[in-house]
Amino acid sequence: MASPVPTQGNLNIRDLSKKFGDFLAVDKVNLKIEKGEFLTLLGPSGSGKTTLLMMIAGFLDITAGDIDLNGASIANIPAEKRNFGMVFQGYALFPHMTVRENIGYALSVRKRPASEIKARVDEMLDLVQLQDFTDRKPGQLSGGQQQRVALARALSFAPPVLLLDEPLGALDKKLRVEVQDQLKDIHDRIGTTFIYVTHDQEEALSMSDRIVIMRDGRTEQVGTPLELYEKPESRFVASFLGKSNFLEQPDGLYALRPEKIDICAAGTGAGPARLTGTVRSITYFGSMLRVMVDIAGGTEVEVDVDSWRINTPLSKGQKVDLTWSDAASVKLARG
């Protein structure tokens, strides 16, 4: 489809802030989003991720700072002129319209000819595999189908950027994993820039090219999933993305992932133990065991072991040695 707007956009967010009264919801955020990137804004509720997304979409005024799309500021362009696709939390489908009318709405308000609208809607229906549901109303669709209608509607006018506000929040766990794959697949096929808001770290890790961890309105750390998981800069990042033990060393605080620790009965290890302790509890998760170990001196260390690697069963109260490689622990730049 011939489109007046580029189908890929890069965004440059500069010193962006949002104040609600005295409350600083977004605090001087700087972020460059590349063309075709899948970027996730990840953070607990109240971290400012949705506020940031709403400012990008144009639903909230900017208190300070600027947003550039492909080099030109869009701060003063109203939401309806920004041409950004958006999948809303709860989908916000038009309940009185059929699936076809919902998906065709954006082109219809742009007064495109009926033949073009029909062709484009058919294309979108193929993309999200909803060809059999064109005449249903949203109320007659399942949650997963509604989610796909919302996605097709948001992509119908070939936006340069697609914003997704917790689009999988309303789906059950099993469906969510399925839809994650579909979303990623669609992103790979159409190449539009995706900005994805979630508080679910697994979603963020499995889908994103880069993740922005947000905390109290600020960007805590930005990086690929691998970078963030393997090299967290702060205690917050290490504990928000996955689980982590924290060890106080003379030269600073170290993060240590539970699955990177080897555990064995006291004195049976190959090398010297880094820590020794007593098993406090063992929880069985099928593929792995979670062992909580009390270390002399009051700290507690969590160890995740693959079940198949345990050759001598551990028991509660047993003395154990803990070892790990030097590369396993990461020194945190910030507390």
Added chain:
Amino acid sequence: MKTLGRYISPGWFLVAPFLLLVAAFYLGPILNILWLSFTDPVPGVGNYRELYESDALVRIIWTTVRVCIVTTVFSVLLGYVIAYAMVHAHENKRNLMLGFVLVSFWISILVRTFSWLMLLGRNGLVNNAFETIGIISEPIAFMRNELGVLIGMVHYMVPYAVLPLLVNMQTLDMRVMNASRNLGASGTQTFWRIYLPLTTPGLVASTLLVFILSLGFYVTPAVLGGGKVLMVAEYIYVQLLVTLQWGTAAMLAALMLFGVLGLLYVMSRFMKLSTVFGGTAS
């Protein structure tokens, strides 16, 4: 009791007193009116034949329908604007506005009607003020005509128009309007294509409510119309208490009752009435 309970759900015994009450004091009188309309003064359809034969009667019914339609249109339009303003106002202001709407419910219709006379009568506040300033030389005839009746009736009906619309608008998900804007629709497009269709159940409910209530209006037309705007309710009153033609009065009452029922039936063909009266649209 036990054998009876096998055939009739025990719940019916609990509601039986109320059913009897309704039958005795509501259904009974209605049937009596129907009966009267066919039997008084002589048995037959003579009362109904008057509808064809009496120009006065046709004029009264036409006046009533016309006044009710105009009242409904203005009340619902005003009600829509007020409800919209309330839904989108800040919470404190919304409660204040709701307070004003409800207060006007509690003021007697007589008081409200006579205060319009004081304001807009020949020697009322408005005419006096205008004459003193010199804008007009003759008082404007606001009262004792159809305009006066309309002003009074619209004033009385606006709260009734507001409430069903308010309930409807409050249940709307505003993210849907945001979605429309995000998809490139202007405010006007969003209103016509999304907001208005989604508030249709409220519009229908408030239109029906106002129209049906207007049909039976008595005090306002009688006082503000000054005898010149004769509507059905006032005519029934005259037939009952002045000319004592109970048959004609009963016929008109029956006509209004079945007119309203017919209206509801027609509406039910177009939409589920349960969605209009408090149910949720699907």
